[in-house]
Amino acid sequence: MAMRRIGSSSGPNNLFNICRGLSTTTPWLGSPDETKILRNGTTKSMNLFTAINQALHIALDSDPRSYVFGEDVGFGGVFRCTTGLAHRFGKQRVFNTPLCEQGIVGFGIGLAAMGNRAIAEIQFADYIYPAFDQIVNEAAKFRYRSGNQFNCGGLTIRAPYGAVGHGGHYHSQSPEAFFCHVPGIKVVIPRSPREAKGLLLSCIRDPNPVVFFEPKWLYRLAVEEVPEDDYMLPLSQAEVIREGSDITLVGWGAQLAVMEQACADAQKDGISCELIDLKTLIPWDKETVEASVQKTGRLLISHEAPVTGGFAAEISASLVERCFLRLEAPIARVCGLDTPFPLVFEPFYMPTKNKILDAIKATVNY
Amino acid sequence: MAVLLRKSRGALQFVKTRPGLPGILNSRIFSCSSYHCKSNNTSRNGYTLHSSFLGLPGYSVRFQASLHSKALQLEDHDYSVNDQDWDFPGGKVPFTTKIKFTADSSEDRIHCYRILDSSGHQILSNTSEMISKELAVKLYSSMVTLQMLDTIFNEAQRQGRISFYITSYGEEAVNIASAAALSNDDVILPQYREHGVLLWRGFSLQEFANQLFGNRADYGKGRQMPIHYGSNKLNYITVSSPLATQIPQAVGVAYSLKMEKKDACVVTYFGDGSSSEGDFHAGLNFAAVLDAPVIFFCRNNGWAISTPITDQFRSDGIAAKGQAYGIPSIRVDGNDVLAVYDAVRKAREMAIKEQRPVLIEALTYRVGHHSTSDDSTKYRALEEIEHWKTARNPIFRYRNWVERQGWWNEEQETELRKSVRKQLMNAIQVAEQLDTPPLTDLFTDVYHDMPSNLKEQERSLKETIKKHPQDYPSGFVV
Numbered sequence: 001m002a003m004r005r006i007g008s009s010s011g012p013n014n015l016f017n018i019c020r021g022l023s024t025t026t027p028w029l030g031s032p033d034e035t036k037i038l039r040n041g042t043t044k045s046m047n048l049f050t051a052i053n054q055a056l057h058i059a060l061d062s063d064p065r066s067y068v069f070g071e072d073v074g075f076g077g078v079f080r081c082t083t084g085l086a087h088r089f090g091k092q093r094v095f096n097t098p099l100c101e102q103g104i105v106g107f108g109i110g111l112a113a114m115g116n117r118a119i120a121e122i123q124f125a126d127y128i129y130p131a132f133d134q135i136v137n138e139a140a141k142f143r144y145r146s147g148n149q150f151n152c153g154g155l156t157i158r159a160p161y162g163a164v165g166h167g168g169h170y171h172s173q174s175p176e177a178f179f180c181h182v183p184g185i186k187v188v189i190p191r192s193p194r195e196a197k198g199l200l201l202s203c204i205r206d207p208n209p210v211v212f213f214e215p216k217w218l219y220r221l222a223v224e225e226v227p228e229d230d231y232m233l234p235l236s237q238a239e240v241i242r243e244g245s246d247i248t249l250v251g252w253g254a255q256l257a258v259m260e261q262a263c264a265d266a267q268k269d270g271i272s273c274e275l276i277d278l279k280t281l282i283p284w285d286k287e288t289v290e291a292s293v294q295k296t297g298r299l300l301i302s303h304e305a306p307v308t309g310g311f312a313a314e315i316s317a318s319l320v321e322r323c324f325l326r327l328e329a330p331i332a333r334v335c336g337l338d339t340p341f342p343l344v345f346e347p348f349y350m351p352t353k354n355k356i357l358d359a360i361k362a363t364v365n366y
Numbered sequence: 367m368a369v370l371l372r373k374s375r376g377a378l379q380f381v382k383t384r385p386g387l388p389g390i391l392n393s394r395i396f397s398c399s400s401y402h403c404k405s406n407n408t409s410r411n412g413y414t415l416h417s418s419f420l421g422l423p424g425y426s427v428r429f430q431a432s433l434h435s436k437a438l439q440l441e442d443h444d445y446s447v448n449d450q451d452w453d454f455p456g457g458k459v460p461f462t463t464k465i466k467f468t469a470d471s472s473e474d475r476i477h478c479y480r481i482l483d484s485s486g487h488q489i490l491s492n493t494s495e496m497i498s499k500e501l502a503v504k505l506y507s508s509m510v511t512l513q514m515l516d517t518i519f520n521e522a523q524r525q526g527r528i529s530f531y532i533t534s535y536g537e538e539a540v541n542i543a544s545a546a547a548l549s550n551d552d553v554i555l556p557q558y559r560e561h562g563v564l565l566w567r568g569f570s571l572q573e574f575a576n577q578l579f580g581n582r583a584d585y586g587k588g589r590q591m592p593i594h595y596g597s598n599k600l601n602y603i604t605v606s607s608p609l610a611t612q613i614p615q616a617v618g619v620a621y622s623l624k625m626e627k628k629d630a631c632v633v634t635y636f637g638d639g640s641s642s643e644g645d646f647h648a649g650l651n652f653a654a655v656l657d658a659p660v661i662f663f664c665r666n667n668g669w670a671i672s673t674p675i676t677d678q679f680r681s682d683g684i685a686a687k688g689q690a691y692g693i694p695s696i697r698v699d700g701n702d703v704l705a706v707y708d709a710v711r712k713a714r715e716m717a718i719k720e721q722r723p724v725l726i727e728a729l730t731y732r733v734g735h736h737s738t739s740d741d742s743t744k745y746r747a748l749e750e751i752e753h754w755k756t757a758r759n760p761i762f763r764y765r766n767w768v769e770r771q772g773w774w775n776e777e778q779e780t781e782l783r784k785s786v787r788k789q790l791m792n793a794i795q796v797a798e799q800l801d802t803p804p805l806t807d808l809f810t811d812v813y814h815d816m817p818s819n820l821k822e823q824e825r826s827l828k829e830t831i832k833k834h835p836q837d838y839p840s841g842f843v844v
Contacts, residue, residue, distance in 0.1 A: 065625075092625065098655055103614045103648030107656075110555075110618020113603065116625075118618065130644070137608045138615070146596045146604035147587040148811045183812045207814035236817065283817035 041229040049219040051193035051226050052081045052158075055200040056119065058230045060089045063117055066204070068094045070104055070121030070158075078123060079160055079219055105131035105157060109139050109209075112154035117204055125161035125213055126170045132178070139209040140184030153207035158200070160216035161189070162254050162304055163350060168343035174253075174305035174336070179211050180282045180314065186210040187281040188235060189253040192218070194226045198233030199279060206235060215254035222257075238285035240292065244274035246364055247298040250289055250315055252278045255302050255351065262356035271364050281311055289315065290322045297328040298363050302351050307335035329366030332359040471682045478729055479709055480699035484758065486766030488704075496708060499773050505546055505703055506768050509538040509761050510779075511786050512562045515571065516734070518790045519578060523592075523738045527798065528578045530592045534559050536733030539703045539760035540665050542566055544633070544728075547710035551630040553619050554602045555612040558593055559665065559732075560635045567600040571789050575797035583800050587807040610640040613649030613662065617723075620658035624721055631659040631717040633710075639670025641684045650691040653723035661713045662693070662725045665700065667732040672745040688725035700728030701760035704767075731758065804843040805831075 046054070060066050068085055074096040076083035086094040097104050101122055108118040122128045128135075135157065143151035163172045179187045188203050188210055190196035196214065203210040215222075241256070242263055251259045256277055263273035274292050278284055293299050299319055301312035312333040319331060334351045342349050451458040481490050497505075516533040523531040534541055541562025548554075554563055561574070573585075577595050580588035585596060586604065596604025603619075606612070616634035623630050640646055641664060653660050664684040668675055681687060688695030694716065698709040706728060713724040731754040735742045742751070756762070768774040809816060809824045816824075831838050 095656070098648075098651050100648045100651065102644055103617075103652045106611065106614025106645060106648060107618040107621070107652055110615035110620075111622055112618070113615065114553075114619055114622035116622055133608060134611060134614070134645075138606065138611050141606070142604075143814070144811045145586060145590050145594070145606060146598075147585045147589065147807075149585055149596055149598040150603055151814070153814055186813075283813070283819055286818070 041227045041231075043225040043227050045223055046193055046226050047218075047220050047223045048190075048193045048196050048214070049079055049081050051197040052200060052214060053083055053085075054226070054228075055197040055204075056082060056085055057088070059117065059119065059201060059204045060085060060093060062230060065115065066093070066117035066119065066154075067111060068119045068121070069097050069107070071099050071123045072096060073121050077121065079216060081158070081214075081219075082121065101127055101129075101131040102134050105134040105139065105155075108155050108157065109134060109142065109152045112152035112209070113142065113150055115154065117154040118152075118156070119204055120155065120157045122157060122159040124171055124173075124216075125159040125175050126173045128157075128159055128175060131157075135179065135185065135209075135211065136182050140182045142184075142209070144184060151207070152209050155209040156200075156203045156206075156212055157210070158212045158214060160219070161213040162215050162217055163341070163346060164217050165346065166343070167341070167346075169340050172341040172346070174213075174303065176211075176213055176252075176281055176303075177305055177309060177311045177314075180311050182282075184209070186235060186283070187213070188279060189213045189215070189281065190279070191215070191241075191253055191256045191277050192222050193224050195233060195277075195279070197226055198231050199235070201230065202232040202235050205232065210235075213253065217254045218257075233279075236280045236283050236285055238279060238288040239277045240274060240288065241277050242273065242275035244272035244296065246272045246296055247274070247300060247360055248289065248292040248296045249273055249275045249356075249360075250278055250299065250301045250312075251275070251303060252281065255304055258351070258353050259302055259356055262353045262360060265353065265357050266360045269361070271360060273360065278315075284315075286318055286322070289319060293319055293323045294326055297323075297326050299323075299327070300332040300334060300356070300359055300363060302334040302356055304336045304351060306338045307333055308338050310335050329363045332363045334359045470680070471686065475682050476685045476695075476697045478697045478699050479705050480702045481704040481708060482702045482763060482767055484763065486763045486770070488767065497704065499771070501546065502768055502771065503773055505542055505707070506761075506764060506774060507782050508542045508546075508562070508566055509703070509764065510782055512538050512541060512565055513761060514783065514786045515561075515565070515574065515790060518787070518794070519574070520734075520738065522578070522794060527794070528592050530738055531578070532558055532593045532737045533734035534562055536731045536754055536760070537665055537667060537700065538562060539706055539764065540700045540728045540730050543703045543706035544635075544663060544710045544726075547707045548633060548714060549630060550601060551628065552601065552714070553616075553623070553630070553632045554600075555616040555619065555632065555634040556595075556602065556605055557609065557612065557636045557640065557665075558605050558607070559637070561593065561595060563635075564595055564597060564600060564602050567597075567602065569595070569597055569600060569602075571786075571793040572796060573597075575790075575793040576800065579794075579797040579800070580802070581797055581800035582803045583797075584803070587811070588803045589807070610636055610643035610645035610649075612636070613640070613643075613645050614652055615649075616660050616662075617649050617653045617656065617658045620653065620660035620723075621656055624657070624659055629718060631661060631714055633661045633663055635663045635665060637670060638664065638666040638668065638675050638678055638684065639673065640664075641687070642678055647691075650687070650693060650723070650725070654692040657721050658723055659717040659721050660723045661710065661717055662688075662723060663710070664725070664727045665730055666727050667700075667730045669732050669736070669742070669746070671736045671740060672742070674746075683727055683729075685725065685727040693723045693725050695725035695727065697727045697729065700730030701758055701763065703760060703764040730760075801843070802839075802841045 056068055068082055072078055073082040073094060074086045104120050108120040111118040139152050139155055162174050176187055179185060186208050188199055190199045200212060203212045249259050259275055263275050266273050274296055276289060276292060301315050303310055303312055312335055316331040316333060334356045336351060337349050451460045483489055512534060516535060520531050520533055522528050537559060541560055545563040545566035550567055576583040577586060578592040586594060594605040596602060612634050613636060616632045620632040650662060666684055670678060685695045685697040696709055699705045709726055713726055717724050733751060733755045809820045812820060828844055831844055
């Protein structure tokens with residue numbers, strides 16, 4: 001189940017490995033239910049974009065009123081996530097749109113308001129801002145403002161997010177915090193192929209509009225066994241993916257692989273880390289995080305987005321409210337810098353393994 | 367990357383449709399997948415990766431893509447070269463040796479379709495075939511009702527009984543006649559000055575009053591400002607304040623009707639100001655490209671709050687923009703009931719039969735202030751308002767015609783006004799006496815199911831209310 005180890009020539013100075021080392025030992029399996037899925041059905045080793053693609057095939061196959069659209073999705077998408085869909089389901093259900101994000105989301109809201117499942121692709125999360133008004137003022141409030149006479153719950157907006165090694169300002173951003181400030185939508189980010197498939201199917205079938213950010217760094221790099229059948233993973237449910245007793249680490253998406261490596265290194269120094277994948281950022285699972293912090297007494301949150309106003313701040317404040325007397329040290333945030341995402345400085349900008357490891361040690365030894 | 371990924375698209379877009387150019391086809395695919403290839407081959411700052419790290423090597427990705435391109439393909443092309451024209455995507459483009467820029471607009475302004483002249487005389491002779499006595503009278507009485515509804519609710523706002531109001535004075539014909547030309551199965555995505563459409567569809571005066579007072583019978587549960595009406599049963603999607611956002615949404619709704627082969631279309635309303643918003647352009651372009659059966663109905667009333675249309679655009683109004691998007695368009699006299707009715711009826715027929723969008727620009731005038739928060743005499747001449755209110759009044763004009771047909775008289779007028787006034791006063795009284803929505807409506811409908819943070823906030827708020835009841839308005843059921 002482990003992600004495939006990448007970079008056979010990785011040495012101690014291999015920055016990629018430091019940034020992005022993916023463990024061969026991580027037990028990505030979660031709850032017993034999920035294990036059952038694997039036992040009962042056949043699984044196949046696949047990468048993240050293929051898992052997304054499989055989820056989209058299942059979504060379109062299982063509901064004739066579902067549609068996939070966005071820039072370049074007709075030929076399979078620039079990240080290949082929509083490969084084969086137009087061929088199988090026809091150009092009326094899988095189609096290119098004009099290059100206009102506000103149009104894509106606005107169109108999706110209207111389609112969803114008629115009871116369809118509208119699966120919209122925004123080519124990069126960095127380009128989602130023209131659609132911000134449609135997401136924030138329209139999709140998020142559609143049900144509330146009509147007194148539940150209308151809703152666009154069938155809308156799912158997919159967008160690749162995050163660092164990729166050479167993306168610079170406009171192919172690297174992690175804009176999740178903007179959307180976490182908006183009641184009425186859900187924000188979901190998967191960490192691996194199997195999670196991506198199960199969570200995406202849940203998002204598509206959820207009766208609320210969802211923004212689903214896909215870690216594009218992992219599209220090809222992350223490979224694991226994924227059940228071939230139709231399965232869903234619960235939203236607003238965090239998962240403890242590594243149990244520990246000294247400190248709790250919370251993250252989501254691609255950052256978890258970096259955090260996992262920091263946990264493994266901390267273990268060598270005798271520090272036992274508990275690692276939580278939040279999965280759904282709003283509405284988020286405070287209880288799982290709280291239970292863990294009550295146990296460990298320490299908390300570290302890590303994300304790629306700039307630290308100021310990032311979602312780590314929200315988690316930190318909430319956990320101080322709930323666990324103030326149990327905390328043994330200040331809550332640590334290891335995040336992106338408060339700069340635009342920089343091209344050649346990316347290795348300096350990133351919340352790397354050693355930054356996390358240092359923060360773990362500082363927190364535990366506080 | 368932005369340049370590579372986004373700018374290269376236009377140039378390569380048409381090349382991919384040519385099966386005879388596999389090299390270029392692949393280069394396009396490659397330009398996209400090169401994102402990853404680069405990602406995995408770039409050596410920068412010490413980290414080096416090899417393509418073998420990929421889940422799928424680049425080659426097989428391109429191969430897959432080629433297969434799908436073939437599967438999706440695409441008509442045969444004539445690759446012969448001639449010097450008369452260019453077989454460019456979208457049709458043949460003739461060559462010319464004359465250097466000539468297109469004009470900024472056509473010499474003539476787009477003409478304005480009308481049936482009645484300014485005094486209500488019929489210009490065309492075949493109108494009686496178009497419209498029955500029953501429909502003609504209903505059109506008239508609805509326009510009068512709309513005007514009275516506006517007068518009385520506006521007055522209620524002035525008296526402080528409701529917080530806000532917007533009238534449709536001067537646009538009664540646009541409202542009522544466009545609604546009359548539609549079927550109730552047609553879905554409406556309104557802006558906020560089209561409550562006449564809702565009135566035509568059967569929204570009762572009581573239902574209007576309930577929304578304005580935000581009482582517990584308001585379908586919107588008191589959450590939105592007055593005039594943000596919505597009705598599921600009347601296919602009238604709830605008003606939202608942001609301008610033009612409804613326009614691309616209308617295309618999505620229309621696409622759904624198209625896919626389900628419904629004998630219905632979508633009508634979305636907006637003003638001249640909204641035509642400057644990005645969503646207007648997004649919506650028109652999407653509708654044209656996706657062949658969506660939607661009528662874009664622009665009420666060009668000359669003013670966007672205080673901004674006159676001369677500060678809004680340089681084009682020949684809104685109708686001129688349709689052609690650039692490939693949408694058949696018409697300009698109509700918005701103060702001529704029969705012309706609006708006829709134009710919408712024909713537009714509806716085109717939209718449904720031909721499965722395509724249509725744009726209507728109705729020229730009219732906002733006789734009232736923008737809203738009760740506005741005093742339009744600050745920025746426009748009283749004489750101008752007065753002129754439109756009297757000489758160009760759509761109700762007077764239409765009444766002349768209906769009376770000339772022998773279908774309406776003073777007695778009916780008095781009776782109608784008396785009856786509507788009574789119903790409106792009664793509706794206000796009832797609406798005022800109805801309770802406010804229960805406090806729990808503050809928290810429901812944010813999501814399909816209430817999440818734990820909202821449950822916690824509801825519980826906490828209730829405790830605060832118990833502790834400080836004087837801080838909160840009375841009448842809410844906690």
